[in-house]
Amino acid sequence: MGKVSDYAFINAKLRARIGIIRTETVIDDMIKAPTLSEAVAKLDGTRFSALAEIYRATGDLQQVELALVSNEIASYREVASYLEDRGKAFINVLLEKVEIDNLKNALRIWYSSAIRGHQINSRSPYIEKRLIVHPIDYDKILNASSFSQVVHSLQGTPYHDVARQFADKDFSSMGLFPLEIALDHLWFDQLGKAEAALSSEDRKIASAIFSTDVDLKNILFIVRYRFYYNISAETLDRILLPYGTIGKEAKKLGTMSDDEMMARLKRIVSYRYPEIVQEIESIRAMADDLTRQQENAMQILKIENYLARTREKEYSRLLFGNPFSIGVVLAYFFISRQQDSLIQAVLSAKYYNWEEGRIREALHI
Amino acid sequence: MTAYAFKRKIGLSLVLTLVLLALTAFIFTPTLSAAAEAVQQGDNTVAWVFIAAALAFGFGAIGAGMAISNVGSAAMAAISEKPEIATNALIFIALAEGLVVFGFITALMILGKV
Numbered sequence: 397m398g399k400v401s402d403y404a405f406i407n408a409k410l411r412a413r414i415g416i417i418r419t420e421t422v423i424d425d426m427i428k429a430p431t432l433s434e435a436v437a438k439l440d441g442t443r444f445s446a447l448a449e450i451y452r453a454t455g456d457l458q459q460v461e462l463a464l465v466s467n468e469i470a471s472y473r474e475v476a477s478y479l480e481d482r483g484k485a486f487i488n489v490l491l492e493k494v495e496i497d498n499l500k501n502a503l504r505i506w507y508s509s510a511i512r513g514h515q516i517n518s519r520s521p522y523i524e525k526r527l528i529v530h531p532i533d534y535d536k537i538l539n540a541s542s543f544s545q546v547v548h549s550l551q552g553t554p555y556h557d558v559a560r561q562f563a564d565k566d567f568s569s570m571g572l573f574p575l576e577i578a579l580d581h582l583w584f585d586q587l588g589k590a591e592a593a594l595s596s597e598d599r600k601i602a603s604a605i606f607s608t609d610v611d612l613k614n615i616l617f618i619v620r621y622r623f624y625y626n627i628s629a630e631t632l633d634r635i636l637l638p639y640g641t642i643g644k645e646a647k648k649l650g651t652m653s654d655d656e657m658m659a660r661l662k663r664i665v666s667y668r669y670p671e672i673v674q675e676i677e678s679i680r681a682m683a684d685d686l687t688r689q690q691e692n693a694m695q696i697l698k699i700e701n702y703l704a705r706t707r708e709k710e711y712s713r714l715l716f717g718n719p720f721s722i723g724v725v726l727a728y729f730f731i732s733r734q735q736d737s738l739i740q741a742v743l744s745a746k747y748y749n750w751e752e753g754r755i756r757e758a759l760h761i
Numbered sequence: 762m763t764a765y766a767f768k769r770k771i772g773l774s775l776v777l778t779l780v781l782l783a784l785t786a787f788i789f790t791p792t793l794s795a796a797a798e799a800v801q802q803g804d805n806t807v808a809w810v811f812i813a814a815a816l817a818f819g820f821g822a823i824g825a826g827m828a829i830s831n832v833g834s835a836a837m838a839a840i841s842e843k844p845e846i847a848t849n850a851l852i853f854i855a856l857a858e859g860l861v862v863f864g865f866i867t868a869l870m871i872l873g874k875v
Binding site for chain 2: 400404405406407408409411413415416
């Protein structure tokens with residue numbers, strides 16, 4: 397089977413679907429709606445009409461969010477079912493990201509309950525407990541009284557080994573962040589392996605887009621954690637993802653002084669993402685000035701927005717590339733996830749009674 | 762479509778195919794017997810002409826089949842998501858279908874030389 401026969405059916409389906417999932421007018425109407433229930437009503441007659449029904453039946457926005465996650469899982473499974481083995485394995489790794497995010501949510505709830513002693517009854521129903529990729533007993537995690545029980549409940553999954561490394565750590569002082577980062581690292585490792593198994597053209601496309609993704613993540617890690625929160629170089633070295641242009645130098649960056657790191661980062665960033673060099677410099681300059689923390693936080697937001705736009709451009713460009721490649725599939729998942737996030741964000745904003753102008757400003761619409 | 766209606770359609774298509782085959786045989790019988798005579802007299806050129814006609818039609822049909830399998834499945838996939846593009850999608854299927862028509866015409870032209 398050639399590339400054309402592998403991708404003709406699924407890519408034609410997804411390209412046609414991309415045309416109908418772009419919901420700019422629906423989002424616009426939702427933002428203009430005066431109340432949450434009127435905003436939800438705007439979803440009737442669209443592909444999100446099931447969400448409107450769920451909201452009307454439960455009056456619970458978090459149920460709507462859970463339904464969006466279920467839709468996302470179903471969409472990964474559908475696409476995988478139309479691909480040949482290597483493509484299927486790759487999509488399964490993408491689905492693992494949804495599972496890891498779900499697992500992180502479960503771990504956060506466990507943390508609230510077991511470490512902080514909070515009541516979690518109201519939060520536990522909002523975890524997707526059905527099988528995503530690996531069999532995980534989420535109820536056992538949520539009800540675990542110690543982290544070793546959490547580790548035990550992850551047996552038989554790739555997350556078990558990662559969690560085991562944290563078995564004797566004191567979560568009350570370090571929080572869940574290191575564990576979450578370790579799970580992200582695991583996912584990028586799996587992604588690298590699945591990428592290597594793809595055909596040469598698909599591999600080229602996937603590796604280019606994910607290396608941009610990793611670069612953008614690493615830039616944010618350095619800016620946010622090193623320059624803003626001032627974490628140690630050693631901790632930064634553990635956080636940085638060892639892929640992409642920046643990741644390849646992670647070890648070196650971990651041993652550099654702030655000024656050296658700034659100079660190196662500037663050189664990398666000015667080549668690929670020139671628009672943010674100035675913002676990064678000003679964050680570095682203001683880092684030690686406590687009176688300018690808010691200004692600094694705004695600069696980080698600016699960088700985040702720029703990186704999000706860059707990511708969007710990169711994914712949209714995939715649609716203009718080879719129509720018989722994994723590019724269309726990746727672009728579809730990105731656009732679909734982006735639409736879901738927009739719907740979710742507008743609904744949350746309406747729930748908190750945000751005004752139209754404020755929503756538009758926050759979402760850059 | 763009920764199972765009965767489906768079976769009736771299949772039956773009808775089979776009958777039509779047989780009728781078409783009989784008609785083709787009837788039309789080409791004189792040519793075929795002339796060709797058989799020529800071959801018996803040791804003239805192999807006619808045999809090559811028939812082989813050329815068969816190849817022109819056969820490869821045209823195989824090419825069209827391969828093209829339609831891809832274009833058709835892509836068209837069906839797109840139509841299932843967006844029914845309003847059915848007309849456009851069918852045009853692409855027809856373009857692929859054109860290959861077999863070209864093969865058929867070429868075969869007829871070759872046979873006309875006999």
